[in-house]
Amino acid sequence: MKNYIKADEWNIIEEGFDPHLNKISESIFSLGxxxxxxxxxxxxxxxxxxxxxxxxxxxxxxxxxxxxxxxxxxxxxxxxxxxxxxxxxxxxxxxxxxxxxxxxxxxxxxxxxxxxxxxxxxxxxxxxxxxxxxxxxxxxxxxxxxxxxxxxxxxxxxxxxxxxxxxxxxxxxxxxxxxxxxxxxxxxxxxxxxxxxxxxxxxxxxxxxxxxxxxxxxxxxxxxxxxxxxxxxxxxxxxxxxxxxxxxxxxxxxxxxxxxxxxxxxxxxxxxxxxxxxxxxxxxxxxxxxxxxxxxxxxxxxxxxESDIVIEGDVAAQQAIRFNIFQLFQTYTGKDDRLNIGPKGFTGEKYGGSTYWDTEAYCVPFYLATAPQEVSKNLLVYRHKQLDKAIENAAKLGFKDGAALYPMVTMNGEECHNEWEITFEEIHRNGAIAFAIYNYIRYTGDESYLADYGLEVLISIARFWKQRVNWSNEKQQYVMLGVTGPNEYENNVNNNWYTNLLATWCMKYATEAAEIVQKQQPEKYNSLVKSLSFDQKEFADWADIIEKMYYPEDKAQGIFLQQDGYLDKEQILVKDLPASERPINQKWSWDRILRSCFIKQADVLQGLYFFEEDYDLETIRRNFDFYEPRTVHESSLSPCVHSILAAKLNDEARAYEFYLRTARLDLDDYNNDTEDGLHITSMAGTWMSVVEGFAGMRVRNGKLQFNPFLPGKWKSFSFTIGFRGATLKINIAENGINIKNNSTVGLEIGIRNQFYQLDGNAEIEVNNAALV
Known part of the structure; x- marks a missing residue:
């Protein structure tokens, strides 16, 4: 970890010239x-x-x-x-x-x-x-x-x-x-x-x-x-x-x-x-x-x-969150639906500057809340425009009948990644694209997107999952073989829990979306069904898979297994790894990594983050306490998910620890890799750590809800979001939460388990005593 950037609320400052740090600084001080x-x-x-x-x-x-x-x-x-x-x-x-x-x-x-x-x-x-x-x-x-x-x-x-x-x-x-x-x-x-x-x-x-x-x-x-x-x-x-x-x-x-x-x-x-x-x-x-x-x-x-986060009492944290927001807006403004967000943005060549699933999983939430609705919509339209290519990609791998597999890496919709475990196996990317459609509609309420763009994509993705699973006579359940989950330190595994979960969720959501479009715009629905040669029997096929999908778990410990056989590995915790052997992706052979229990990034926990409403707090806690100690966080996308889940579990110490790691990942060169470019897509995760983590912001049944806590080192923090025509300024301090509506649009706001009516150009303040 480097520590040469001077702390300042609004500036990134380097004093003194060290040629050995120059390439790192070239990344950090990039413009766009x-x-x-x-x-x-x-x-x-x-x-x-x-x-x-x-x-x-x-x-x-x-x-x-x-x-x-x-x-x-x-x-x-x-x-x-x-x-x-x-x-x-x-x-x-x-x-x-x-x-x-x-x-x-x-x-x-x-x-x-x-x-x-x-x-x-x-x-x-x-x-x-x-x-x-x-x-x-x-x-x-x-x-x-x-x-x-x-x-x-x-x-x-x-x-x-x-x-x-x-x-x-x-x-x-x-x-x-x-x-x-x-x-x-x-x-x-x-x-x-x-x-x-x-x-x-x-x-x-x-x-x-x-x-x-x-x-x-x-x-x-x-x-x-x-x-x-x-x-x-x-x-x-x-x-x-x-x-x-x-x-x-x-x-x-x-x-x-x-x-x-x-x-x-x-x-x-x-x-x-x-x-x-x-x-x-x-x-x-x-x-x-x-x-x-x-x-x-x-x-x-x-x-x-529109987007600033103000942190009082912690200059390093303040500098970091503004740096992340600044780089995100330097990279993508949403003016052009032909453009997307490369993991390094305009700051380096690694990852080719191409589109990955990072955009849908991490960037969409940021732009939903901090930019006009059209900006996040354009990220989704980008994928809709490439649907024909996604169908071609699936056909190259043997899928048919309109099944779509979106690429792991792309510029024009064609798959252009050539590591077999990524190209052929890391198919959970399909689910992230479907989830982004759901997330966009959940946040904006724009269900018309389904008829105009979304349903066509969802059906094509569901068709892929239906063909990708197979029936196991031994288990008498559907299984999914030969995949790579988000944890890329495991390749060619069977029944990755996260991937199996995404598959059934996609089929379920495609079914729900079809019902919405059929009810709201029957003519469009009939036209779409005809153009896709959609057979109503496909709904029944999906429902059968949803009902009979196999999910690996260890009932004795009450955890979901990352994949079949995960517990056959020698169970060593990250804290027991010598510092001289980390990061393992730079110190170990690939063979040794694959045989280890160590996890690159959130995998099971990525699923619990996406679908937390479906699991009680103790289930999330058991899985978090099992998997986090085995996670080396050698993906920039990992700490933010852990921060958000830790915050949900009221584990303030770990929530803040992971926030700092994701927020200052590049400024402090945590992973010794900033010189080849910044981690732009994970910067959106930094914003998520504050807004979804510390502020506990969620959208439930079309309503904004907050479950806030204040990190011990902070005196207060505040942020602005846009939500369904309203512009809200949220301030969280030692005594409670204040929400000011800077628009004429009234809405109902949930704070912990209480709901409050917030009229246009009004504010509400709830002290901590009322939050108990």
Whole structure:
């Protein structure tokens, strides 16, 4: 665990430059706006260890897979979000010396991510080998007010010399992904243009033929006054820029303003990309850097008004929750139903930037409560649009009659993951997609979604589960063989409890959804049944499986078994593992992991989290007390589920322990893996730990309910949520809970086991004595 980020309520602060931490910081200080993003790479040359990363949403490449043994059904490619043209680059030379923090003596280094206003600022002093010393201040942001625009203000001041400063702002498209399977570069150049202060380059991806045009405009000031410059064009392979020299004196500041734009053929005709990019640049330049930054601050103020969590009395916890919320909104804004949320967002290449089940299980609840309804709806529509591909994916594996298996990893709906235990076996992802539909409707009350989109998906998923189970003559029950549950430290197991549970729940919910649509919109229902060639007998088949499904359990201990044979493993607790052997995924062989009882992440407990209403408190407690001590939490998705369940069990100590672990996972580099990108999807779990955990928020029978407690280190915490047209501010303090309705919509609110009418623009306050 690292501990070098300074505690601050609204800022992420790094003081002092340590090259060994640079790649971690590049992840932590990443910027994005839902349409594009970048790691916190330096503008100037850096020859030290770095992971360059600039990304454009929706643009990917089908990198040919590398597997030792090919199996029928393997995808031929792994889709990857591409490292796109580097628009932040500014080469700096002081006389004949290149400014490079890998070779200079660096002092007064400070990097600040201002989350309140949405920008990154970096300052440092660098002494070159010649002894010449400069002071640099760089500010940049990716605008969420105009999500095609990014801007940089780069100021450099000589401290002890007079000489020539040469600046070379550039756009470099000659880049590649660090995780390229064959060291292939994925871009070809279409065209470029350099004209005075402007430079443009248009690139095309191989195979997929996406095109992206990146442009920039530069302005130069000396001591705050505009400076006329004589630029020389710089043009190399997939590289454009300008270079110019400025005579400088001691303490005279030179500032370069670089305003850039990224436009994609996903949103514009390819033959119009250059012209459209020029138009976007012209508009941004007309506003100027300061106005663009003011618009950025105003847009972020609106985001924070809708989503902020305020924690009083614990700066580290406050900083962490805001960091997680900030990165979630930098990654996904919900404007485009073709886009989704990669586990690393725009902060790194791991997991390919593709869509996983993380979105449905962890991100949907966050966006439901903190953003307009359309945002979470678009996440669901994304999957509906890919239903035909999900049916194709299932057909490749031998399923038929409209059965759908959504991919474990995808960009366009096709499965593109090529580890057999993931591609073929980790089929619980299907259930997460169905549960997201249920969760969306439970929260919003928007049952029309079923007729428009949801029922078609639910029926197709239910058809898959019906074909995936088989009848066991020995057990006289239905079983499910050869699966991998959420705990990926177990492969090819029989009767994973969580997967079996999800299967029957999906069939049950598909049946209920069909009844709702048939009753509310019979014409749509009849049309859908016809288009799906749906036979009413399918309901009876599902009902038979629901009734006769086998669930492994140990009745003596009163626990659900993760899968058949789990108790045959040597039962060792995590606390008895030597620290030198952790994390086991970095220290043990895969064979040893598979034979151990250790659990990567919530598995049985994931099911109890989803369906807690179906189990009494003691059942949840027995399973929690059995499985948590065997869980190594080596998935970023694990601690939040444990935090929420611990809170439900009134285990405040463990609830808070797991909250801190999930909240500061990246800031403190808990799992020693932040350098390859942040854990964006698990950040939504941090929000869930506070709102569903400490505040105990649930939706039951269409009503909001709270079962709050205050962590011992906190004086209070508060948050804002939107619910069915109402905007609520909830404050939980030592004396009780206060809920203020900042809308005209009245609603009934449950607090513990009591219900209260909360009228529009009113508030209720319930003290702890009344909560007993």
């Amino acid at each position: 706006n839902g349409r594009m993003g970048q790691r916190a790479n330096f503008e100037e040359t850096y020859t030290g260890e770095t992971l360059l990363g600039n990304y454009v949403a929706g643009v990917y490449y089908p990198d040919k897979t590398r597997v030792g043994w090919w199996k029928n059904g393997y995808p031929e490619y792994f889709a990857k979000v591409l490292n796109a043209a580097n628009w932040v680059g500014i080469g700096v030379k002081i006389d004949d010396e290149v400014l490079d923090l890998a070779t200079a003596a660096v002092s007064d280094f400070k990097r600040v991510l201002n989350m309140h206003e949405g920008y990154l600022e970096r300052t440092f002093t660098a002494k070159l080998k010649s002894g010449k010393t400069v002071k640099v201040k760089a500010t940049r942001f990716c605008s969420i007010a105009d999500d095609e625009v990014g801007a940089i203000r780069y100021s450099i001041t000589p401290l002890n010399f007079e000489g020539t400063l040469t600046l070379t702002p550039f756009i470099d498209g000659d880049v590649k992904n660090q995780d390229s399977n064959y060291d292939e570069k994925f871009w070809d150049q279409v065209t470029d243009q350099i004209s005075g202060a402007e430079a443009y380059i248009q690139l095309r991806t191989k195979k997929t033929e996406f095109e992206v045009c990146t442009g920039s405009h530069i302005q130069v000031y000396q001591n705050g006054q505009p400076l006329a410059i004589d630029t020389t064009e710089v043009r190399k392979e997939k590289f454009v820029g300008q270079t110019f020299a400025v005579a400088v004196k001691t303490n005279e500041e030179v500032t370069l303003i670089k305003i850039a734009a990224n436009l994609s053929s996903e949103n514009y005709p390819k033959d119009a990309l250059l012209k459209e990019t020029q138009s976007v640049i012209a508009s941004a330049v007309a506003k100027g850097f300061d106005t663009l930054l003011q618009e950025q601050a105003a847009a972020w103020a609106t985001k924070w008004e």
